Amino acid sequence: MSYDAEATRRRIFDAATDEFAAHGLAGARVERIAAAAKANKQAIYLYFGGKEKLFGAVVRAKADEVCHSSSIDPNALGETVGQLFDWYQEHPELIRVLLWEALENGPGAVQGEDERRAAYRGNVRDLVGAGVAAGLDEPARTRAAQDWMFTLLGLVAWNFAVPQLCRLVLDEDDERAALARRRAAVVDAACALAAQRQTEARGQG
Numbered sequence: 001m002s003y004d005a006e007a008t009r010r011r012i013f014d015a016a017t018d019e020f021a022a023h024g025l026a027g028a029r030v031e032r033i034a035a036a037a038k039a040n041k042q043a044i045y046l047y048f049g050g051k052e053k054l055f056g057a058v059v060r061a062k063a064d065e066v067c068h069s070s071s072i073d074p075n076a077l078g079e080t081v082g083q084l085f086d087w088y089q090e091h092p093e094l095i096r097v098l099l100w101e102a103l104e105n106g107p108g109a110v111q112g113e114d115e116r117r118a119a120y121r122g123n124v125r126d127l128v129g130a131g132v133a134a135g136l137d138e139p140a141r142t143r144a145a146q147d148w149m150f151t152l153l154g155l156v157a158w159n160f161a162v163p164q165l166c167r168l169v170l171d172e173d174d175e176r177a178a179l180a181r182r183r184a185a186v187v188d189a190a191c192a193l194a195a196q197r198q199t200e201a202r203g204q205g
Contacts, residue, residue: 009047011037016044016054017062021093024100025055056111059101062094067119072152074130074194081152081190085183088160095160124149151193155186 015036019028030051034041048054066087073080088095101110110116124145133144159166159182163175172178 005047008037008039008043012039012044012047012054013058013061016048017058017093017097020055020058020100021096025052025104028055053111055097055101059097059110060112060116062091062097063116064119065091066094067123072123072127072149074127074132077194078187078191081156081187082183084152085156085159085186088156089179092160095157099161120149148193152190155189159186 012033015033016028018036019033023029028051030041030044033054034044037043044050044054048057066084072084124142127145127149128141132148133141136144159179166178166182167173167175170178170182
């Protein structure tokens with residue numbers, strides 16, 4: 001049977017995603033990743049260059065997934081914000097690795113920072129092109145779209161970043177019911193923000 005390098009890479013990546021989500025970069029162990037992936041440690045260094053670079057690859061790939069799977073369409077805001085909420089609910093590993101990255105990196109640069117920044121700039125350009133902050137001059141239009149996107153991401157992601165606060169603040173043990181209600185609340189809030197932004201833009205036009 002021939003060796004399937006791509007399959008090995010995928011198994012390592014999937015195992016690393018679980019390991020980093022559970023333990024962060026510092027707490028993750030290459031031995032556990034290799035065992036879960038049914039690969040040897042040398043393959044991790046061969047394909048990814050080591051634990052730190054593997055962590056960076058996981059974060060970049062997961063961030064890319066949400067950027068490409070759930071782009072925010074201001075012309076169908078309720079639907080797309082709901083889809084974004086669903087994506088985060090189905091992929092809690094993204095929030096976990098982002099939180100670990102923030103805890104372990106602090107304010108310092110992260111791996112692949114230039115590429116990740118470029119991807120988000122592409123999302124912002126799409127929002128500007130779709131009419132977000134219409135009526136403003138550049139660079140105010142871009143800055144407004146950046147603020148708007150970051151606010152929407154926060155509205156969605158916070159529901160999955162701190163599940164203990166969801167339980168304590170919402171005072172509800174039925175997590176599924178709470179998240180369904182939170183989804184509706186997030187969609188309503190996003191639509192209200194968009195309506196306010198449009199009103200402000202018309203007033204400045």
